[in-house]
Amino acid sequence: MVDFSMYEEAVPSVFAYKCPTCGTLYHPVPMVCRKCNARRDPSGVIYSAWEKVPLEGRCRLLTWTRVWNLPEGYDVKYLLFGIAEFENGLRASGRLLVDDPETGMSLYAKAGVVKKKGDKELYGLMLDRTP
Amino acid sequence: MRRVAVVGIGHTFFGNLSEFDLVDVLAFASGNALDDAGILAERKIIEQVIVANIGGGILSHQTGIASSLVSRMDMEPAMAELVENGPASGASAVKLGFMAVASGMVDTVMVTGGELMRTVTGWEATDFVATLLHPEAEYNLGLTLPAFGGMFTRMYMERYGVTERELAMVAVKDHDNAAKNPFAHVQIPVTLDAIHDNENANVVNNFVAEPLRLYGMCPVTDGAATVILCAADSPKMKYFTKRPPVYITGIGSATDTHCVHNRKDPLVLDAVRLAAERAYAMAKLTPADISFAELHDAFVILELAISEEVGLFPRGKSREAVVAGVTRLEGRMPINTSGGLKAKGHPTGATGVSQVFELVKQLRGGAAKENRQVKDPKHGLAVNFGGFGNNVVATICSKEPTW
Amino acid sequence: MAGEELETKLRPPLLDMKPYPPKVITLASGEKMVVREAKRSELGVLLGSIYPLLGAPRDFYDLVAARMYGELLAWYRYRVVNEFVLVGAIDGVIGGIVNSRMVDSRVGMSYHTIAIERGLRVGAQLFAAKMEHHLDYLGQEEVWIVAESPIGFKRWMIEYELEDRSSQFPKVWHELGGVPTFVLTRKLYDAVKSQKVTGSRPVDPALLATADKLKMPTEYPQLPGFKRERS
Numbered sequence: 001m002v003d004f005s006m007y008e009e010a011v012p013s014v015f016a017y018k019c020p021t022c023g024t025l026y027h028p029v030p031m032v033c034r035k036c037n038a039r040r041d042p043s044g045v046i047y048s049a050w051e052k053v054p055l056e057g058r059c060r061l062l063t064w065t066r067v068w069n070l071p072e073g074y075d076v077k078y079l080l081f082g083i084a085e086f087e088n089g090l091r092a093s094g095r096l097l098v099d100d101p102e103t104g105m106s107l108y109a110k111a112g113v114v115k116k117k118g119d120k121e122l123y124g125l126m127l128d129r130t131p
Numbered sequence: 132m133r134r135v136a137v138v139g140i141g142h143t144f145f146g147n148l149s150e151f152d153l154v155d156v157l158a159f160a161s162g163n164a165l166d167d168a169g170i171l172a173e174r175k176i177i178e179q180v181i182v183a184n185i186g187g188g189i190l191s192h193q194t195g196i197a198s199s200l201v202s203r204m205d206m207e208p209a210m211a212e213l214v215e216n217g218p219a220s221g222a223s224a225v226k227l228g229f230m231a232v233a234s235g236m237v238d239t240v241m242v243t244g245g246e247l248m249r250t251v252t253g254w255e256a257t258d259f260v261a262t263l264l265h266p267e268a269e270y271n272l273g274l275t276l277p278a279f280g281g282m283f284t285r286m287y288m289e290r291y292g293v294t295e296r297e298l299a300m301v302a303v304k305d306h307d308n309a310a311k312n313p314f315a316h317v318q319i320p321v322t323l324d325a326i327h328d329n330e331n332a333n334v335v336n337n338f339v340a341e342p343l344r345l346y347g348m349c350p351v352t353d354g355a356a357t358v359i360l361c362a363a364d365s366p367k368m369k370y371f372t373k374r375p376p377v378y379i380t381g382i383g384s385a386t387d388t389h390c391v392h393n394r395k396d397p398l399v400l401d402a403v404r405l406a407a408e409r410a411y412a413m414a415k416l417t418p419a420d421i422s423f424a425e426l427h428d429a430f431v432i433l434e435l436a437i438s439e440e441v442g443l444f445p446r447g448k449s450r451e452a453v454v455a456g457v458t459r460l461e462g463r464m465p466i467n468t469s470g471g472l473k474a475k476g477h478p479t480g481a482t483g484v485s486q487v488f489e490l491v492k493q494l495r496g497g498a499a500k501e502n503r504q505v506k507d508p509k510h511g512l513a514v515n516f517g518g519f520g521n522n523v524v525a526t527i528c529s530k531e532p533t534w
Numbered sequence: 535m536a537g538e539e540l541e542t543k544l545r546p547p548l549l550d551m552k553p554y555p556p557k558v559i560t561l562a563s564g565e566k567m568v569v570r571e572a573k574r575s576e577l578g579v580l581l582g583s584i585y586p587l588l589g590a591p592r593d594f595y596d597l598v599a600a601r602m603y604g605e606l607l608a609w610y611r612y613r614v615v616n617e618f619v620l621v622g623a624i625d626g627v628i629g630g631i632v633n634s635r636m637v638d639s640r641v642g643m644s645y646h647t648i649a650i651e652r653g654l655r656v657g658a659q660l661f662a663a664k665m666e667h668h669l670d671y672l673g674q675e676e677v678w679i680v681a682e683s684p685i686g687f688k689r690w691m692i693e694y695e696l697e698d699r700s701s702q703f704p705k706v707w708h709e710l711g712g713v714p715t716f717v718l719t720r721k722l723y724d725a726v727k728s729q730k731v732t733g734s735r736p737v738d739p740a741l742l743a744t745a746d747k748l749k750m751p752t753e754y755p756q757l758p759g760f761k762r763e764r765s
Contacts, residue, residue, distance in 0.1 A: 028268040028390060063289075063397070065281030066341040067273075070692075071258035074273055077695050077726075081278050083392045091392040093269050103289060114272050124272040252685055319653050322564035329560045334662075334732035335655065336562065346562065 012111040012123040015052040016090055027055055027092050055092060058130060059084035059109050062091070064101045073115065082127050084109060094125030106130050132233040134532050136368070136376035139168025139359035140488045145316040145476035148353035149249040153191040157182060157245040157355045158203045160481075164241065164357035165204075169373035174204065176367055177359070178237040180211040183224035183244030184480035186259055187213075190250050200243060210237075217263045218429065219384075219517030220244060221356070221483020222524035226382050228360050238365040244484035245355025256351050260479070263518045265390045277348060279391050279519040280430035281340030286398050287432055288342065291447035295342065299327040300453050301431040302346045302473055308460060309470025311503040316352045316476030347431045352476030356485040363532070377491045380510070380534065381416065381527035383409025391519050400440045403514060406525040407441040414510070414527045415534055418442030421527075422508035423464065423493060425486040427516035428471040434458075437514050438466060441525065465505050468493060483515035483524060490528040545612045549636050554620060554667045557733030558741055561654040565624050568737060568745040569663050572619040572631070577610045580619065582750045583628045584648060590756040594682040595648075601682075601710070602646045605633055617645070618667065622660050623745040627752075630656040632664040634677070642668035642677035643709050647686075652755040661690070662730045669723050676719045680708045687716075694718055694726055 017029035021038040029050060031040050041047035064082035080096035084107055094109060107127045114124035141163030148156055165171045182197040193199065197211035216223035221244035228240035248256045257275050264270040264279075287293055303323050309315035326336040326346045336344045361367055363376065385405035388394055395401070411417060418441060426441075428434035435449040443464055444452050452458055458466040469475045469489040472482060490511035491497075498504040510533075513526045556570035572580060584606070587599035608614035617635040621628055629651035634644045644664060649657030668677045679696060681687035690696060699706040700714025708715040754760045 028265055062392075063282040063286045065278055065285060065343070066338070067275065067278045067281065068337070068341075068693075069257060069275075069277060069339050070254070070273060071261050071275055072252065072254035073258065074254075075688075075692055077692060079273055081272065081274055081282070083282060083397070093272060093274060093390070093392050095272055103285070122271045124267075252688075254688075317653065319563050321562045325560045325562050325564045330734060331560045331732040334659075334729060335560065337729060 010121065012113055012121070014055045014111040014123055014125050016055045018051040018053050020048045020050060025053060025088060025090055027090050054111075055086075055090070055125065056110050057086060057108065059086045059107050059127070061096075061101060061103060061105045061107055061127065063103060064096050082107075084127050092125050094127040097126055097128040133235060134363035134534070135229050135232045135360050135379045136363045137358050137379060137487065137491045137528065138361045138368075138371035138374065138376050139164045139170070139357075140491050141165070141167055141357040142314045142485060142488050143355045144314055145352050145354035145478060147249050149247055151247075153184075153187055153193055153245065153247045154196060154199045154203050156247060156353065157184075157196070157200050157243050160245060160355035160357040161200065161204055161241060161243045164359050167374065168359045168371055170370050173370060174206055175209070176370060177206060177209050177239050177241045179228070179231050179240045180206060180209045181224045181228050181240060181242045182211070182213050183215075183220035183242070183484060184213060184246060185215055185217060185220055186246060186248065186479070189259055191247055216522055216524070217517040218427070218477070218479045219483055219515040219522055219524050220480045221485065222487070222513065222515030222526055223384065223483065223517075225358060225379070225484060225487050225526060226384060226524055229379050229382050232360050232362045238362045238367050240360045241357060242360065242484055243355060243357040244481040246478035246480040247353045248351050248478060249353050253351055268390050275340070276429070276519055277340040277343060280348060280432065281343040282391075283397065283436070284343050284347070284430065284432040285341075287436060290398060291450070293432075293435065293450045295344070296323070296327050297450045297453050298347050298431050299323055299336070301428070301434055301458075302326060304459050305428065305431070305467055305471040305473040308468050308503055309474030311501050312470050312475060313501065314354075315470045315474055316350055316354070317470070317474045321346060343430055343432070349429045349472040349477040352478045354476060354478040354481050354485070356481045356488045358484055358487050358491065375495055377494045378529050378532045379526060380529040380532060381410035381412070381414025382525070383407070383413060384522065384524040385409065387521045389518070389521050398436070400436060400520050400523070402520055402523040403437055403440040403516070403525070406523040407512070407514065410512070410525040410527045414529065416510060416527060420510050421464075421512045422510055423468060423505045424466050424512040424514070425469060425471070425489050426466055426514050427482070428467060428473050429477055429516070431473055433516060434466060434471065437516070441512065441514060460503055460505070468498065468503055468505055483513070486513035486515060487526055487528065490526070494528055494530045545615070547615070549616045549639065551616060551618060551636060552671050552673075554618065554671055555735055556737045556742055557663075557735045558737045559659055559733045561624070561656070563654060565654075566741060567622045567624050567629055567656065567659070568742060569620060569622050569660065569733060570742075570745060572621045572748075574610050576748055577606060579628065579748045579750055580606055580621070580631060583631065583650065586754055586757055586760055587648065587650070590754070592756065595756050597682050598646050598648055602631065602633060602648055605645050609633070620660060620663055620667065621748060622656055623748055624651065626744050626747060627749045629751075630660045632660045634664050634668065636672060636674065639673070640675045642672070642674045644677050644679045645710070650751050650754060659732070663733070665718055665723060666731050669718075669720055676717050678706070678708050679716050679718060680710050680714070691716060693730070695722055697722065
């Protein structure tokens with residue numbers, strides 16, 4: 001049967017990936033598990049494509065910056081970015097939505113739209129104040 | 132392994148060369164090196180040409196650049212390949228040239244690195260360099276190399292207490308050196324008062340990626356540099372009597388995680404340390420033997436961090452050396468006598484080769500006429516940093532062979 | 535009509551324009567740039583400074599020089615009303631010139647910015663000084679801006695977050711012609727002022743005196759090999 005859910009309105013999502021053999025979480029996902037050498041097949045045909053686990057929730061800000069000179073395509077004065085660490089030890093870079101950040105502060109990470117490529121929306125992690 | 136000598140060096144002006152063709156710029160540096168080596172008329176003795184360039188396809192809409200250079204210089208039928216390792220392309224090209232000679236496959240190699248980055252706007256150049264980052268986890272967010280430079284600077288300041296003033300002192304030093312380097316992009320000395328102490332400094336030296344400021348990062352530069360290698364035991368050495376040979380005694384490289392957030396400790400530059408350790412081991416040298424260094428200061432914080440990681444100063448303590456003037460031209464450990472990437476400029480494909488150019492020039496005593504000669508140097512170290520530290524090459528050049 | 539009467543008819547009514555208080559900026563090289571308002575009597579040295587750039591096609595220098603040349607002459611001969619000119623002088627040598635005018639008490643019309651000295655952000659500093667004069671000293675509410683160089687314009691657009699009024703054409707139509715017109719409002723200016731506008735006041739009298747008699751540059755980075763024929 002056809003998976004008709006593919007026509008639903010897309011929800012921004014950012015994933016960690018879970019090794020099917022030893023359960024180690026990764027972000028971003030490699031092609032070989034560092035711990036147990038399990039291989040990944042993005043097509044899912046020969047090996048598992050690995051389980052996707054939403055990457056979101058409480059995290060701690062490790063470092064941040066406010067960037068005034070942005071690349072082509074970003075016509076805003078500045079953007080803030082940070083590197084955050086989740087409670088499970090995973091780390092990720094994200095857009096920081098807090099205008100007065102402090103190293104070590106608690107944040108809440110959620111997926112958001114970071115840019116558009118033609119019609120397609122690209123998702124990334126947004127780091128905001130804890131609700 | 133055979134001993135590898137650097138027998139010729141060449142460089143173009145670094146700056147705005149975007150009105151010229153990319154391969155012409157590479158060829159000009161190549162011609163300068165062939166002249167320097169005294170083999171312009173005999174250039175067909177070069178068996179292998181290696182070109183370092185990242186963006187020819189994107190920024191100049193040209194591919195097959197190494198083949199193109201061979202023809203532009205009338206050097207057929209030399210073997211020719213392009214090497215790409217991000218901003219460490221130049222040193223990687225030197226490494227592969229070294230490997231070709233040291234292995235015995237060829238006797239002579241010409242390595243040319245170059246980039247034309249000003250063919251596009253600054254925003255497009257920033258975007259082009261950002262393609263080094265992980266596409267989904269970093270690039271799509273709008274992250275850039277300066278953004279990571281800023282975050283690295285913040286972490287470093289918080290852990291080791293380096294101040295903005297100390298970073299500004301590094302910039303002052305680099306500009307002072309570049310002012311004497313005829314090839315440098317920025318030849319205007321800057322003052323500590325103007326870029327830090329003065330009440331206007333906050334605007335004159337504005338934030339780029341906080342806490343990194345304008346005078347804490349390199350400009351966008353065009354340019355090329357070339358080195359010519361020959362096996363020290365080759366009969367072809369008879370061609371190279373114009374200049375004293377300098378030896379590549381150690382060379383090594385290493386990789387680290389692509390994503391900066393996945394480094395074990397983002398402040399510990401594992402790839403830098405391992406690359407340097409491999410180079411020291413080959414050269415049978417230690418950090419204490421190094422007389423001077425060219426360290427990849429695309430962001431001035433990296434000059435400090437790399438100098439510690441390669442063992443020139445204890446971790447967290449290089450700021451003391453900066454304040455004491457140790458890293459200035461007249462100090463005990465001159466760093467970036469060329470002006471560094473900060474003031475000499477950073478055409479990404481050229482930088483690694485340009486660093487080796489500077490090591491050789493200093494070891495030959497050739498910087499004396501520019502009033503920026505290191506006193507009696509014996510061994511020079513260059514570190515070329517690819518990506519944001521995920522692929523690093525370290526090269527040691529020596530006045531006399533160490534093996 | 536008598537000559538004098540004709541001349542009066544050709545001169546539009548003048549607004550009361552407060553003078554720009556001079557300031558000094560320490561450039562990255564350590565050199566001090568005095569930024570002050572130019573006087574009509576200094577037209578000769580201003581025109582002489584711009585004139586060679588009529589032959590510099592890179593980065594639209596030739597077009598900006600040509601337009602500014604006319605605007606300065608019009609200012610001098612009272613054919614453009616309520617125009618002001620600011621210069622940046624390093625040891626008395628002109629490093630850059632900006633000009634602009636008041637349309638009425640509320641609206642300013644930014645004309646041009648020419649940086650002769652390169653590598654020290656002279657253009658950026660003088661553009662900011664121009665906005666400072668409109669909004670802080672002339673007491674206006676907004677400044678209309680266009681630019682010849684697309685790169686320069688994009689920088690202002692992003693760094694000042696200029697308001698895009700191109701959709702209001704022709705009601706909003708910059709005197710220099712064409713769409714789009716972007717606007718720096720007081721609110722936008724206040725948001726960036728601390729990052730864009732700098733300078734120390736009052737200027738030390740001895741330093742100010744170095745800018746009393748303005749001098750034309752003897753070198754132009756835009757024109758390698760330039761030689762001034764007569765001083």
